Amino acid sequence: MNSLIKSYGKGLTSLFIGLAAIWIVVLIILPQMSMIDRAFTYEDRGGAAATLALEIDRAYEDVFQINTRLVELQAEKEDLIAGTSTAPQQDSASALNPFATPAPSDDTTGLNPFGTPSVPEANDTSGLNPFGAPSAGNTSAVSRSLAEIEAEEAPLLANKGELEARIATLEATEKSTTDAVGLDTSYSLKNFTMMSSVHFQIFLATIIYALCVTILAFAMCYPVAYAVAMTTNRNKLAILMLGLLIPYAINELLRIFSWIMILEKQGVLNGLLDLLGIINMEAGEGFRFVASNGAVFTVMVYAYVLFMVFPIYNTVDTLDKNQIEAAKDLGASTWRIHWRVVLPHAKPGIAVGAIMTFMLSAGSIAVPSAVGRGLHPDWFSQVIYRRFFEADSWNQGAAYSLALLVACIIFILFNMWVFRVGIRDIAK
Structure with missing residues (x-):
């Protein structure tokens, strides 16, 4: 607070704090309170x-x-x-x-x-x-x-x-x-207990799907973040950063639809396979890449890659490079260096990236709705959307939303326990 006052003066500091308070109350606290009230109102x-x-x-x-x-x-x-x-x-x-x-x-x-x-049998038709x-x-x-x-x-x-x-x-x-x-309204847990078995299965599946997206994002982003953090050439570092950032100057929906054009049966990827002679698109051949959750996972990893790569990069970049050199001098293998030196230091960044990627994936509606619409299992976000806007059951939709929020909070706590990090570590 004192540093803000010294930098901007009491007037601007009060304005910043007031705007932040309005933001938190109007856009976070009040909507959440309304959702909780509806979720428990039967x-x-x-x-x-x-x-x-x-x-x-x-x-x-x-x-x-x-x-x-x-x-x-x-x-x-x-x-x-x-x-x-x-x-x-x-x-x-x-x-x-x-x-x-x-x-x-x-x-x-x-x-x-x-x-x-x-060789078919005689009676095989x-x-x-x-x-x-x-x-x-x-x-x-x-x-x-x-x-x-x-x-x-x-x-x-x-x-x-x-x-x-x-x-x-x-x-x-x-x-x-x-x-x-x-209507006769009363506070009750019925909006939760009346969840159908189909919706509950979709809820559990969505948690697993979001975990898969998070793991895939980490597997792809960790090597990239490490390579960028270890780069000493500033020009090369600038090019790598621009390569990561430029695609995200495009609207998210446009990026999603570009992936649809790549993965569709008549899309760019099948066209490349046809060019290589692996398939014949004129004969009706082609892989239905969008007809599975694999396509959804791919697009989600691409859509949320920055939320995983930058937290990891920020923590790895603070690692003393002499530790890596010392480990090499002592004969440690590349795998052991990462396991014993780099990953322990990067735990806060990995935790932040995993939390952000998981929550964005679990609550995404644009990607599962647009990619292979109707050709892959539903995500829970789609069920929530239908509860609100098709079934006109806002109270049950609020209950479903609250259940997903609780699942995300549990994941955050579990993530912090696994990586042995606290709020202060994540805030850094």
Whole structure:
């Protein structure tokens, strides 16, 4: 305080403190208090309205299960279609791929993935190898498989349409019933205890996903932070810093969509594989990179890499380089130097980076919603969004948000315990 007054005077210091206090109260304390109040406020809609709310929740869960199954069927269908389109082009594909083993001229069964001719039994009409790929020359089994998929898909689509129409009707009826009888509110834990099993599974999965993103970010950022911290050439250091910072001058959504263009089935990465002759995009081949959480992890690591790399760099940069030289002179290996010298010194930076990356990943809505939308398991942030803006259940959405916040706080405390750091160490 005294240093601020000496630097800026009493007037500016008072202004800075007042603005900081307003910021904390208006943007942090009041919203959190409102969220906590809503989370513990249970709205008893009474009678028919309560029954309608329960039916709406169950209908949403049914739609979620149907969407999950439809995604699986669509992926299976695309794989079969791609296999059918590439089967007649076996020779051309092998010409492009120097590692392919050509099939004998009298072999009509195709090759299995290990390059040995597959010999079907007399009663085998499936036409599929052990991994489900169609064998060349046998398209009847594929058409039957596609027909079976479409036969399973049609009632699911019809059921989904009926459920969505039913949800719209139930929500309109619930609103009119609630307006007529009003709401009976009381403080309770029901908003937490009424969490469905599906939502609870998504909650646990999101915590695991955020941990995976944090570990991947550390694995990528630690070598970068160490290399930058050990650089003695100022020009090289400036170039490395600019290389890290320049991409983040672009809006986050634009960076997310650029990754979507890279990872989509018709995207840049598949185009590169096609150029190398590994796949044939004209024949419908291509990897569905966005159809898994791996794509979400990749984009999140890229989006939040600065929050991991700079805390680690700041701590490693303060390490006395003579300690590393002494360890080398004593015969320590590179791995032992990092394990016994660098990592212990960098613990506060690693803790800060892990905390920031985990919390940003667990609460992210833009990345899981935009990358492979509907093609990977839901994240809990998406469930919270739907609670607020689709199910119009703000109290339960607040309860879900509070549960995620508590999980993040537990992670922070656990992180501090693992790295044996305190608040003062992190503040440095």
